Amino acid sequence: MTSDRALMRRVRQRDERAFTELVARHEGRLRAVAARLLGSRPDAEDAVQRALLQVLTAARSYRPEWAVSTWLYRILTNICVDEIRRRRVRLEHRAAGPDLPSPGGRGSVDGAGALIDIQRALLKVPTEARLLLVLHYGDGMSYGELARVRGISINTVKSQLARGKTIMRTALEERSA
Amino acid sequence: MTTTGKYQQLEFEELLRARLGFEGPGTGGPAPDASRAVGGPSKALARRVFASARWRFEHLDRIRDGFVVDASGRGVTAIRPGRTSEAAGSAARRLAAQGREELLQYLEGERTFFQVPVDLDRLPDFQRRVLDEACHIPYGEVRSYSFLAERVDHPRAARAVGTALGRNPVPFIVPCHRILRGDASLGGYGFGLPMKADLLALERGTPVLQGCATTRIVCRVGCAALRRARPDNRVAFASVADARSIGYRACRLCRPADR
Numbered sequence: 543m544t545s546d547r548a549l550m551r552r553v554r555q556r557d558e559r560a561f562t563e564l565v566a567r568h569e570g571r572l573r574a575v576a577a578r579l580l581g582s583r584p585d586a587e588d589a590v591q592r593a594l595l596q597v598l599t600a601a602r603s604y605r606p607e608w609a610v611s612t613w614l615y616r617i618l619t620n621i622c623v624d625e626i627r628r629r630r631v632r633l634e635h636r637a638a639g640p641d642l643p644s645p646g647g648r649g650s651v652d653g654a655g656a657l658i659d660i661q662r663a664l665l666k667v668p669t670e671a672r673l674l675l676v677l678h679y680g681d682g683m684s685y686g687e688l689a690r691v692r693g694i695s696i697n698t699v700k701s702q703l704a705r706g707k708t709i710m711r712t713a714l715e716e717r718s719a
Numbered sequence: 720m721t722t723t724g725k726y727q728q729l730e731f732e733e734l735l736r737a738r739l740g741f742e743g744p745g746t747g748g749p750a751p752d753a754s755r756a757v758g759g760p761s762k763a764l765a766r767r768v769f770a771s772a773r774w775r776f777e778h779l780d781r782i783r784d785g786f787v788v789d790a791s792g793r794g795v796t797a798i799r800p801g802r803t804s805e806a807a808g809s810a811a812r813r814l815a816a817q818g819r820e821e822l823l824q825y826l827e828g829e830r831t832f833f834q835v836p837v838d839l840d841r842l843p844d845f846q847r848r849v850l851d852e853a854c855h856i857p858y859g860e861v862r863s864y865s866f867l868a869e870r871v872d873h874p875r876a877a878r879a880v881g882t883a884l885g886r887n888p889v890p891f892i893v894p895c896h897r898i899l900r901g902d903a904s905l906g907g908y909g910f911g912l913p914m915k916a917d918l919l920a921l922e923r924g925t926p927v928l929q930g931c932a933t934t935r936i937v938c939r940v941g942c943a944a945l946r947r948a949r950p951d952n953r954v955a956f957a958s959v960a961d962a963r964s965i966g967y968r969a970c971r972l973c974r975p976a977d978r
Contacts, residue, residue, distance in 0.1 A: 558765075558766075558769050561765055561768075561769060562761075562762055562765040562766070565761050565762075565764060565765040565768070566761045566762070566765070569761045569764065570761075578739065590764075591764065591767070591768060592920075592923065592924035594764070594765070594768040595768050595771055595772055595775075595924060596828075596924060598768065598769065598772040599772055599775060599776075599827075599828070600950065603950035603951070605951060608951060613951070616951075616954070619955070620926050620929075620953075620954065620955035621924065621926065621955070623926065623955045623956060623957045623961075624859075624925075624926035624927060624928075624955050624957065626957045627926075627927065627928070627956075627957035627958055628859060628860070628923075630957065630958070660734075660735075660738040660739070664739075668961065668964055669956075669957045669958070669961045670956075670961050670964055670965050671964075675735070675739070676739060679732075679735040679736050679739040679740065680739040680740055682740075692954055692965070693930060693931075693932025693952060693953075693954035694932070694965050694966070698965050698966060702964075702965060707731065707735070710735075711731060
């Protein structure tokens with residue numbers, strides 16, 4: 543199997559087959575991360591598509607020193623974070639209109655109550671800490687990798703994760719109390 | 720919060736891992752996953768993305784090769800198809816060159832705001848007010864024609880607003896593409912609707928706030944300070960407050976916190 547780096551070299555020359563292969567390898571995980579961060583499948587779909595477009599148009603700026611997956615995650619989280627920002631602005635603009643999409647996946651009300659509680663608690667956590675929580679517990683990303691993806695030090699990763707967990711736990715205890 | 724014991728902490732970790740974890744084998748690393756076996760949807764996705772990238776490059780070439788920027792001594796006056804720019808005087812020439820550079824950066828997704836001033840003094844009063852108001856619509860967002868009509872105190876003049884925008888002499892810099900019809904359909908656009916849709920897609924896909932991981936400063940995308948940062952050091956932020964929460968500070972050049 544060709545390495546990711548070799549694939550990226552070919553993607554830079556706008557090789558469609560290499561790009562298709564790269565997408566096939568990473569798409570599933572990217573989609574899962576985006577779905578957790580944005581809380582809805584269609585939004586996740588959209589974010590992944592935009593991230594991949596950026597991979598193509600910014601392929602020149604990729605350097606072989608970095609792991610391809612780190613670079614992909616950086617691009618994807620950048621886009622998700624911006625989407626979160628846009629939602630916030632939209633909320634302020636419309637002053638809480640009635641047609642807001644509920645962020646914690648609707649459909650499965652029965653049976654998955656605990657999951658919805660967790661999702662709700664997650665939404666209470668500030669953006670940066672939420673991002674780290676999802677990537678660390680959801681995707682099993684290491685502290686070092688998180689630091690590289692979000693441009694912060696390992697110590698900041700640790701303190702943000704601790705802060706996020708405290709906020710989540712308080713939110714969960716409030717609900718069950 | 721240290722009221723809970725070590726055991727409970729571990730339990731909570733387990734809970735998070737179980738609840739937030741993604742279904743499917745393997746954790747971390749680019750492990751091949753279920754969607755690979757299917758093959759179909761991911762192939763279609765790749766093809767779609769590849770096609771839209773080609774579109775984007777075509778627009779870029781079209782603007783770069785076929786358009787010129789005119790300027791007066793006070794600001795950009797027009798962006799129009801042609802070969803030679805009309806700019807009399809050194810100040811005008813400098814502004815025209817700056818306008819062109821910022822325009823190309825904008826189209827490449829490297830810039831989310833324009834610093835170059837526009838000169839709309841020769842336009843009729845109503846149109847100037849409409850265009851001024853349009854400039855306040857932030858990057859990546861859209862408004863309706865009637866919204867703009869209300870903002871210029873002519874709430875019933877949505878059609879006239881459309882006409883005023885349609886004659887916008889400085890497209891892109893005055894973002895007339897960010898105005899849609901009330902039912903969210905695209906309305907009209909001087910360069911054709913595909914261009915309007917692609918511009919909006921470009922704006923949706925470009926983060927507005929980015930920080931540099933080495934300097935720990937957060938800027939609006941397009942800021943001169945940020946352009947010096949290596950692309951691999953750039954991180955997007957949802958708000959300046961978020962950036963501050965992990966130890967970044969706002970740039971003093973582009974002042975992202977003031978918006």
